[in-house]
Every structure is written in C-alpha cells, then in structure tokens.
Amino acid sequence: MFKTFKAMKSYIQPYKKLYISSALMTLVFALLAIVDPYLVGQIIDHVLTDQDTTFVIMGSLIIMGVTIFRTMLRYGYFVTFEKFSQKVVYDLRKDLYVKLQSLDFSYFDKTPNGQIMSKMTGDIEAIRHFFAWITHVTIFHSVVFIIAIIAMFMINPVLASTLILIVPFITFFSIRLSKSVKPIFAEIREQFSKLNTVVQENISGNKLVKALAREPYEIEKFQKENEAYKEKNMDAAKVWEDNLPALDAFAVLFNVVVLFVGSILILKGKMTIGELVAFNRLLWMINNPLRMLGWMINGTQNFVASFDRVKELLDEKSDLIEHKESIAHTHLKGYVRFEKVSFHYEDLPVLEDVSFEVNPGQTVGLLGSTGSGKSTLISLISRFYEATSGQILIDGEPIESYDIYTLRNNISIAMQDIFLFSDTIEGNIAYGVPDASRIKVRLAAEIAGVNEFIHQFDDNYDTIVGERGVGLSGGQRQRIALARAIIEDPAILILDDTTSAVDMETEYKILTELKKINENRTTFIIAHRISSVKDADIILVMDEGRIIERGTHTSLLEEQGYYYDVFTQQMGEFDVETREGA
Template identity: 45%
Template sequence: MRVFKFCWGYLKKYKLQIVLTFLFLMLNSLLAMVSPYISGLIVDDVITAGKHELLFRLLAILISCVLLKSLARYLALMLIEKTSQDFLFDVRNDVYSKMQNMDFSYFDRTKTGDIMTRISGDLQVIRQFIAGSATVVFESMFSFTFAIIILTRMNLMFTLLLLSVTPFIGYFTFSMTNKTKHLKFDWHEQVTRLNSVVQENISGNRVVRAFANEDYEIEKFSKENEGYKREYNRWVDIWKKYLPIINFLGGMMTVIIVLVGGLLVIYEKLSYGELVIFTSLSGTLSVPINMANWLSDQVQKFFTSGEKVIELMIAEPRIQDKEGALEPEKIHGQVEFRNVSFSYNGEKVLKNINIFVKPGQTIGIMGPTGSGKSTLVSLIGRFYDCTEGEILIDGINIKNISKKTLRKNIAIAMQDTFLFSDTIEGNIAYGVPDADFESIKNSATVADAHEFIVKMPEGYDTIVGERGVGLSGGQRQRVSLARALIKDAPILILDDITSSVDVETEQKIQAALKEVYKGKTTFIISHRISAVRNADMIYVLENGRITEQGTHEELLKNDGYYKSVFMIQSGQSAEQSKTLSKVQAGEKIAGKQTEEGNKEETGTQIEEQAVVQTVAKKAKAAV
C-alpha cells in the first residue's frame, strides 16, 4: 500500500493529466464497443431484415468511431507517457538528493550495485508500470464494464454464465501471486548481486588484469548468473503449474459461447446479430482473465521495485543536524577531542582520545597502519559521530554546528585520492566552483602540481578518466591536495597526501605548504617523519590510543614508536640513534639561546646529514 502512497505523492501534482488520461481511456473503451455492436446490427438489420440502405450509414458511424477511438487512445497514451516521464524525473532527482544526504556509514554498508539498481532499474520498472501496465489495466477495466452493461442488457443469464469462470480464474491467479510474491524479492536481490559483480569488475578491472584473474571473475559472474537463472526458474516453475489451468478456464468461455449461444439462437432466445456481439465482446470479457498472469507479474515487479526505492528514500542518515544547529560566521580553528572513543559496528578503533589544538597550530599524526589515524580526522568533519566523548571546535560541540557550516570550514585531502572524470581544473575547483584561474593555479603550484599539469596536452583542460585514470598516483595526490588547498578553510586535514610522491617533491610541497599552514589549524597524517617533524605537536596513535605526544625533539627522547620509525627512515642503527639523541639534546640546549626557527633548522640539518651519510654508506656497500 505504501508503494501506491509513495507514487501518489509524486503523481498528485499531475492530477489534471491523469484525469484526462482516464477520460480518454474511457472514451476509447466506449468506442471499442461500437464495432461489435454495429456488426450485430449489420447481421440483424441489414442481412437478416434486408434493410440494405442502412449499410452505408452504419459503415460511416463505424469509420468515425474507429477514427475517434484511435485519437482518444493516442492522446491517453501520449499524456500518460509524458506524465510518467515527469514522475520519473522528479523521483530520480529526489532519490539522488537523498543519496547526497547519506553519510559514510550508509555507503559503508550498501553496495554500489544495489544503489545503481534502485536508481536505474527499479525506478524504470515503476514508470513502466504507470505508463504501461496500469494504463492497460484501466483500459480493460473500462472495456470490461461497458461490455458487461451491453451484454447483460441483451441476455442476463448468458452473461452470468460466461462470467461464471471468472471467480475460478481469480482464485488460481491469486494463489499463484501469493506463492511467487517472496520469490520476486529473492530474484531482485539476485539481480542486485549480479549488478554488483559487474560493477566491481569494471571498477577493479586493473586489479583483475594484474592478477590475471579473468577466469576467476568469469566464474564469479557465472555463479551469480546461475543464481539469477535459478531464482527466475523457481518463479517459472510455479507459473508453469498454474498457467495451463488459467488458460483452460479462459478457453472455457469460447466453449460456453458456442454451446450455449448456439442453443439460444436455435431456441430463438438470441438473434444472430446478438450472438455476433456476444462472440466479439467475449474477447473483451476474457482480456482481464488472459492478462491475469502478466498483470500479476507486473504488479509484483512494481511492488518489489517500489519497496526498494522507498527503502532508499526513508533511510535516514545517522548524522543529522540538530534543530537550531549553529552556523557560526567565522571559525577560528580551535579543535578539541575530549575523551573521544569510536567504534565501527561495535569494534572500538579509537579509545579515549584527548587532543587540544589552538587555532593555527599544526598537528602531526603518526602511527602504524590501521591504528585509527584516518578515523580520527574523519570525526572532525562529522563523517562519523564519535560513540563516546565530544569534539569541540572553537569550544562548540560539533554536534551543535550545522554539518554544512562545519564542512565548509574544513578542507580535507583524503587518503583515497578520488578524482572525478572531469578536467584537472574542474577537479581542483570542485569545492569552489567559481574559483578564478589564478587561485586554481596558485593552489596547484603549492601542491607542486602546476608543472606537470602545464606539460599535459591540454594543460588544465586535460580530462582525467574515472577515478583520475591517466595520472600517476603521485600526480593524483597532488591534484587532490590542490583541491583541498583552494578551499582556504581554517581547518586543513591532509591524510597521507605525500605517500606516493618522491622525497624531493615532498620537501618542495612541505616548503610551499608552510606558507599555506600559516594561521590554519592543520592536521598532517603521515608515515614519514619528514612530513610531521615541524608540527607543533605530534601524536602517535597505536591501536586506537594515543601512546606518545610531543614535538619532534621530545618524541626522539622516548624509546617509542616515533623514534623507531625515525631510525628506520634515517637508516640508522640503535647505537647511532642514541648518539644522535645526545647530539640533538646538546643542540637543543645551545638552541635555547637562539631563535626558535634556527633551533629546528639545526636539528633538521643534523638528521639530514645523517640520512645522507647512511645512504652514501649503503650505496658504497652495494657497489
């Protein structure tokens, strides 16, 4: 029922078109009665009674009615086709807008193929039902009613006899529909699974080729395809049992007409002309019966698809704005995590996180893979809501700030560098569509992307393929970084954005970014010490907990994760590292008398020298 309600919600604004369609359909059905009726008159009045002069008059009426009927049907079909297309347009827009509202967790648990099936296949099924099946149903309902009126007026008993098979047919059709109802849902699920396999195969075609796993993919598809066939056959098996009975009962109508109609004519209870009318209109009476199978299939498809679309439409995002959510005009960028914990589906991945960041500070986040770094920063923009504790921006709990305002103030370059199939310029300006070329170029320059972009055949107008195909991994990362930078938001989150670029490029980007960081609260996630070493505070996450925190120098004094990474990355032994720590400590004391910046420079130089020396040593050893 809710499927009808859902459709009516959209269709009611096309009331006039729908009423007109009904009227034209009614006219069409009424005029469809004229041909059999006139045929009857021709047999009785022209042939039997010999009133030959009537023939041309009757023919003229017949032709006019046929013309008018065609026109009425044409208009009805045109109107309903247009209305159903408008309906589809409205629903599709709403479904798409609804999808934009859904949060990360919805997409985490819903397959792309599933959503695609709903947006394309299911909506089309609903439209076809409105424009096709429903129209045919109403058309035959009107014809059925008119035929009954005409026939009962001619011979009530004969009509009732003809209709006597209808309840039996109704019973069998109803039983069949009942038995196949749940199968339709299973079948729909199977269609979705099949679509998902195809969609994943296309998206992951490079992985498939790289692993030469085509045979496995074909097998996977065959399995789902087999499942599709199996589900459909289960439905056909039931259908096969009922169809002969329903067809037999439908055929009984002809037998009744020949037998009873013939007897009535013999006993002069019915004229020849009336038998002709009965014979022609019995077709109209049997249309709904003949349509029963087809209609039950259409109705089930309509309900199944309708339910699927409604499911999507009523799904509520878990993250919603509170009533009267705040929309602060300016966000300064103070970020605080207070006893924050977070679980994905019950599994705790962040435990009791406490972080306080002053506006304009740079925070480095390091930690082993899977330790929760990306999850941590995704909480700032409320892509997920923390399960315990609270996150505050400028002292306001982010749950009290409107999502739009919050996200407008956060620029994020994600670890998964997704690019749209658009020009490079379009990709960079994604968050600021009216950005002028100068600012696009500037952010590309900071991200060290400008140079390679201008070398491309169409420069900034070069179209990149789906997900950024056509660019190297490092190039994609730089375009994605430029996309975040152009937003010029007070909070900047860079999630492992230089993992695919060489050290030299990374240093160039770091230097340029230093300018951009100024005044912005910046979170830098990286596995490389070089990316976070200059941060005001570095947090080390291990297993969802903060295990170390401090500046680069402070962390080097600990014998923890940070230091071990530092040692590995600078290629030093533990012994060398200890010496380095001592040297650094000495430098630090000396540095106290110098400027803050100089102190960092000195530390940097020592480590860089150490790196260079180790690399040189290794190179020698290799030679």
C-alpha cells in the first residue's frame, strides 16, 4: 500500500495542491458533521429546561448555515477529487502509451493484446476510482468515526463504552466480507477479460466464422463465457447479501442499546433527553464507517493490484541495449554485411551462421521455403530482434553503434503482414513522412502501382480505408504498403513478400520502376516467385535458417540445385520474356 503510494509519487506530486485542498475540504466537511447532533441535543435540553426560544432559533439558523456550507464543501471536494484523479490517470495513460511505443517485437510476441488493453482500460479505471472515490470516502469515514467516538465519550462515557463493545463485531463482519469478496472480484476481472477476448476475436475473424459456418459454435462459446461472467457476479452479490442481514442487525443493536441503556441512565438522572437524542444522531457516524470498511478495503486492494499490473508494463525494459555514444542523424549509404549471424527465438534456432554482404545500389533476392527464416533475417537488420551470435554491420559499423531511430529511419520495410490504419490512402502512404508533399505521395504511389487502381474509388487518394485495410484487395494493400516504404527514401529498402498478391505483369512493371529509383539504394526482395528475384544482383536461397545457395539467376540455374528445381516447377507460369532471360 505505502509502496504503491511511493511508486505513484511522481504522478501525485504535480497535483499535490489539488489533492491537499480536496482532502482539506473533505476533512472540514466531516468535522462539521458533529454540529447537527451537538446542536439538536442542546436545543432539546434548552427547550425542556428553560424554554429558551432564542437558543432554538439561533441553533436552527446555525444548523441551516452549516448544512448549506457543507453542501458547498461536498460539491467542492467531489469536483476537485474528480479533477485530480483524471489528471493523474491522464499522465499514467500517457506514460503507458509512450512505454508501449518503446517496447520491442519480443514484448508484443509474448503479450496478448487483450492483456495490454485491460491494463490501459480496466486497471486505469480502478486507479481512477481509488483517487476519485475511495480516498475521500476513507477520509470522511475515518474522521467522522473518530469525532463521533470522542463526542460520545464526552457526552456519556458509560453509554459510549457499552456501544464500543459492539464495534469489534461489526469490524469483524466487514473485514470478513471484504476477504470473501476479494477472490471473486479477481475472478470477475479475469472472466471479463475472457469475455472480451471472445468478442474481439469473433469480430476480427467474422469472415472466417461465416465462411466455415461456425456461427452456432461462436454463439455457444460466447454464451459459455457470458454465463460464467453472470455467475461470478451473482457470487459476489451473494456474499454481500449473506452478510447484509448481520450488518443490519448490528445497526439495530446500536439503536436498541442506546435506547435501553440511555433510558436507564436518564431515569437515574445521569443523562439528559437532549444528550440521548444527540447520541442517537451520532450513531450513523460510527455505524456507516464500519459498514463501509469492507468496501474501502476492497477498493484499496483493487487499486494496489491494478497499479502493480500497470507498473509491470511501465517497468518493462526493451531488450535493446542502447550504446551511450551512438551515431545519430547520419544518412547511411547502405553497405550491409552479415558475419556468422545466428538467431534463436527463445530456444528455437531460426538462423544459423548466416554471412553475406551487399553494396549500396545492389539488390538482394531472398528465396526459400516457408519458415526458412527470411523474414527473421531482415528483421535483425532493423534490430527488431538482437542476433544471438555473430555481427551485422552497416557501412562498416556494427548496427548496435547507431542510434536506434537513425538506424530505423534509414531502413524501410514493407512487411509481410501488412497493416493499414483507418485513414485515407494518402495518409497510409505518408505514415512515415507525415509532411510529405502531395506530389511525393503521388510519385511513390505511381512507382508502387497504386495509381492503377486508385480511380476505382470515388475519393481517390482521400478514400478512407477501413480498419486493417477493409475494402481493399490483397494486391492493393501490398501496393499501398510498398508506396509507404518507398516514400521514406531509405538507404535500405526491404520488401517482404510485397508483390506476392499482384499479377505478374503488374509485378514486372513495379520492379522495373523500382530499379530506376534504386540506383544507390540497397534493396532486399523476399519472394517465393522466381520472377520477383531473378534480376537481383545476389540471390540467397535459404533453407532451415541457413543459406544453402547463393549467386545470380544464371549461375544458380547452372548449379542445378534448389533454385533450379523451383525454377523448373514455376516455369509454366513464366512469360516468354523471362524464359529468354534464362
């Protein structure tokens, strides 16, 4: 608890004034609660003993004034606590988001989206709830409880002591309640995240569900989680219901004791009627805090647990080791060299002893069976993952010696798994260079062959594409991704399976256009089709993480190895021009 507050210090500190002022308002609001029971008691005694009406009028006026003042205070601290909590979670959310941007592929590989989303929403909400509600409820009830106890002892120690005897019982019930609800709360949260995952996956995979006619199964799957969620909530409600009668009984017991012991004391002349009434009006001030105890404990525990989860993400370290004296803001030439590079995903060996070199302006073709490590190889160049052994050099320097932004700014990748934002086509193309001129966007689009299909959309480049590019064909998406990579004008351009979904004629056009602009640029083309790589200066053929053949189209055909086999299999698809080239 205190650890959590300490860890949150930097978030609370900037809004300390807001926090203190709202806490003070709550404190005064709670302290003034004593005015009503005290004055009512006094008024009754004055009326009964000396029929003093001025005191009655004065007292009533004070009660009215205090009530109005308290209403204002209550409004004040509600608003201030809300403001304070919103500011704190705003900063926290921002830091979480910035952190997410800094984390590397390996974090996202191992963390489900649902888990990240639940930190950004559910846990942040629990933290907000604590600052907006639990804090002032706790301050208010603690203060009210303490002054009520003091007031009771001042009015009549005998009656006060009798009441105190009941306090441990209510406390016990309240704490027991919070203890039995706690695990259920955790289960509810867990179940809610399961329910969310089912819905999220169903929406993302809606086409697959329909294509395989699995709607009934999906409904059943959802119903199962929905039912479990309902049950867990019912369990929580049941715990409250089971304990409520006991808590209510104690509240009644308070009344009975006050009435019974109070009457005896009055009869014995040890207490006035006014004092008894005042006592009665103080009862809620000790009863409510005790009843709320469980709620306050749960809210606080929830807050601590949620903050721990959020902190876990905030403390997450990127696997990248940044060197202090890194080379920044340079424009790289694009000389790439792999020296005995091996890479493992956790324990799975993916690349073994890969060595090759490319000069600026050269094109490397990467060919190989599915899962042979092509995408992994190129992801090492941008340091999305760190090589397990060996070294990668760019322009003669190990890639680790570059500042990570400089390195990545010099490399653009059209990734195999294409992602488009819900934005215009132009916005998607210019994503990496937001200040790119229209002309630049059009130029990149033209090279990538986007201009060939853009006219089918009414709004041309201003057409908004749906989430992940809904409304576009696979080949259209690939061409947008290619334009996005080209527009960055990188030293190293990497195309991972980028033309696999476009027809061969379009691919040929695109590759010819690319050649024109790539004179000084190092280009990697990953493909399964010979037609995509045949013109490359160097072709690397990969299998099970190793380079098994290397050479040019002609030399590889002469070797009559893997490349030759693939070529003969695909030959039927080739046009005359290609065959002549062979």
